Amino acid sequence: xxxxxxxxxxxxxxxxxxxxxxxxxxxxxxxxxxxxxxxxxxxxxxxxxxxxxxxxxxxxxxxxxxxxxxxxxxxxxxxxxxxxxxxxxxxxxxxxxxxxxxxxxxxxxxxxx
Amino acid sequence: xxxxxxxxxxxxxxxxxxxxxxxxxxxxxxxxxxxxxxxxxxxxxxxxxxxxxxxxxxxxxxxxxxxxxxxxxxxxxxxxxxxxxxxxxxxxxxxxxxxxxxxxxxxxxxxxxx
Numbered sequence: 001x002x003x004x005x006x007x008x009x010x011x012x013x014x015x016x017x018x019x020x021x022x023x024x025x026x027x028x029x030x031x032x033x034x035x036x037x038x039x040x041x042x043x044x045x046x047x048x049x050x051x052x053x054x055x056x057x058x059x060x061x062x063x064x065x066x067x068x069x070x071x072x073x074x075x076x077x078x079x080x081x082x083x084x085x086x087x088x089x090x091x092x093x094x095x096x097x098x099x100x101x102x103x104x105x106x107x108x109x110x111x112x113x
Numbered sequence: 114x115x116x117x118x119x120x121x122x123x124x125x126x127x128x129x130x131x132x133x134x135x136x137x138x139x140x141x142x143x144x145x146x147x148x149x150x151x152x153x154x155x156x157x158x159x160x161x162x163x164x165x166x167x168x169x170x171x172x173x174x175x176x177x178x179x180x181x182x183x184x185x186x187x188x189x190x191x192x193x194x195x196x197x198x199x200x201x202x203x204x205x206x207x208x209x210x211x212x213x214x215x216x217x218x219x220x221x222x223x224x225x226x227x
């Protein structure tokens with residue numbers, strides 16, 4: 001079984017809808033991250049969390065919110081989706097003391113119409 | 114400002130030829146450096162990483178990378194490319210005490226000709 005899983009893998013939604021992307025990990029890592037990938041821009045950090053009570057904004061947090069329900073679960077929400085949030089979204093995990101090595105989930109492809 | 118630059122957006126090489134993907138960084142702290150590979154429809158897989166010590170690091174799938182502090186570079190190399198190496202490659206940089214955050218380059222797409 002995969003260490004980092006994301007659901008759904010693909011999603012089509014309409015402008016203005018609320019949508020949640022979920023991430024679960026079995027690696028026992030304390031740190032979790034959400035990125036978006038756009039062609040030609042690489043990966044950009046949306047939010048990150050060092051533990052259940054520690055959540056931080058990344059480079060592009062506007063229009064997004066997150067919830068760390070447990071050490072193993074980190075959800076990303078788009079409160080009111082807009083077309084320029086169409087992207088590939090990745091969750092990643094890392095462990096304190098592991099020299100910042102991050103492990104990625106398979107991604108969620110989101111299309112906002 | 115901290116940044117990572119991969120100058121080549123797309124590279125095409127023939128199967129069996131050698132490969133070098135370039136990565137340059139601008140970072141205030143002593144960097145940790147990574148190369149990830151993303152195959153079509155897949156997540157990112159760690160190829161190799163550099164933290165300290167020997168500046169030539171070996172990774173999976175026959176890849177290696179060399180850290181050159183004087184040039185702020187961390188180029189990825191493979192002596193003989195296989196068709197299965199066709200993918201997108203990302204260079205990333207982080208550092209101790211930077212909150213575990215990584216900065217990614219824009220990516221280089223590799224195509225392999227038969």
